[in-house]
Amino acid sequence: MNKVLMFNYHKCVGCKNCEMICSLVHEGICSPALSRIRVAKDERAGWNVPISCAMCEKPACVTVCPVGACFRNRDTDLVTIDEQKCIGCRQCVQACPFSHVNFNPVKKVAFKCDQCGGEPQCAKYCWTGAITYQPLEEVLNYRRQETAEKIASEY
């Protein structure tokens, strides 16, 4: 996993374009309920946070899956759900701390972000620049800088 999805919640305006494009490329329809990525928002407080798969090091969804349908793909290093193997028990849906894994009520299987096979469409169509697909090192640099600035501003 050389590149990761980065979410900059300072830039997100909550337009939910990403949800539309995600469900469109994966399921063929624009339906936020079938989108992998979701935007959490609090309109009164005025903030928007896109949430997608964190590709955890110790993924809860993989641990709980009773049929081995949810696994870490050794080639791509991504946490993946095999739709053919999934029996729709919803264990992973409940176990994910980010509520990222969702359930398709028509197909009766769980689904999650697959980073569109290396070209995430949410990042491509995000017009605010809140979602970017970047090398891991760049993301870490950004986060490091952000934390450092925060600490510095407190003095």
Added chain:
Amino acid sequence: MKNIIIIGNGAAGNSAAETIRRQNMDVPIVMIAREELPIYSACALPDCLSGWVNRNQLFIKQMQDYKRIGIITKFGYEISHIDIKQRLILIDKETVAFDRLILATGSRAIIPPVPGSNMAGNFVVKTISDIDQIMAYKPHQVLVVGSGNIGVEVAEALHMRGCHVTMVEVMDHILPRIFDKEPARRLSQMLLDHGITVLTREKVIGVSGGGRVEGATTDQRAINCDTIIWAAGVRQNVEIAQTAGVRIGKLGGIQVDSHMQTNLEGIYACGDCIESIDMLTGKPTLSLLWPNAKRQGEVAALNCLGQEVDYEGAVSMVVEDICGITAVSIGMTSAALDPQNTTILEGQTPNEYWRVLVQDDLIMGMQTIGITSGLGAVMTLMKKRTTLREFKQTVIDNNLIRKTAWYLPARRFLEV
């Protein structure tokens, strides 16, 4: 290291084998098991019984998958003796030497010694052959004894197959180990509305019939049935280990330390056959759940290879699909907690019900009906031992909450 032997081909055994392979490509691994089948999902057996999942879908690996990662399989063998001093295992007159041993022998379903319970028509649901036998028997009127997860799932599965199902539970309410009385009452009402008869506080005392099951008697009535499914609990498979000198705990499982090592050097145990520590209370527990077995297998394997990894403790999460409604139980029930110090945060909407158990400002358990998402956040807060005070402080802080937006789904359950 010469070689590692794993006894058992279930969740724990396979997780151990895969973990060893990920760390070390060369060490020989021998896996010994009783069943001549590749690993299958025991959790999905009731789903197979109902017809929701087909039989092939149960198998997680094929036989060639073992070969591919270099695991020598000896399936279909009974172990007659483990010689600790010589480090040998005797299987059907053949001996295999080991350097390190991982016991993942699992558990077996028990049939209580009730008169008539050895007749044709008495079944348990534990292995794939049990399912095959039940299907071949073609049940019509079924009595399910015990209302744990397996009992409820099997009752519903057979009901979906068109059987007339009655469920008997000896305790106060159904699902006694994972739900409190109030949610259990709601669940049993759902089963009743669905057409499954639920009888609580009743004990089956006899099975009648001439060669085949024709009925059963409880301490209150006689029930007509042609099939009885015993879902009255399991016992740990510890006999071989016990004769070899492995120490057994009070609850009946193999005693292990936090490295999953038994009292004997170089002999590890994981999965259903052990007594592990509960993550929340720190007390010994029999966890018997798939995810816990997998994690224990990983810990045993890493320690077996010499990496010191501590097991963080077992935590339970059970997701049930009852009559199309999702019911979830996380952590402990009130019965397992001290009632004086426990606060219950309860709530409901027309289609949902939830309760969170709080002790010393920490989340100790949660039970829900009809809620399909957001529980992962509560579970993570519980595992991280985040206090409710800390949680509330984070949620009201506009800056903090944006950084921990995953807290949000938990908000409606934890705010009072």
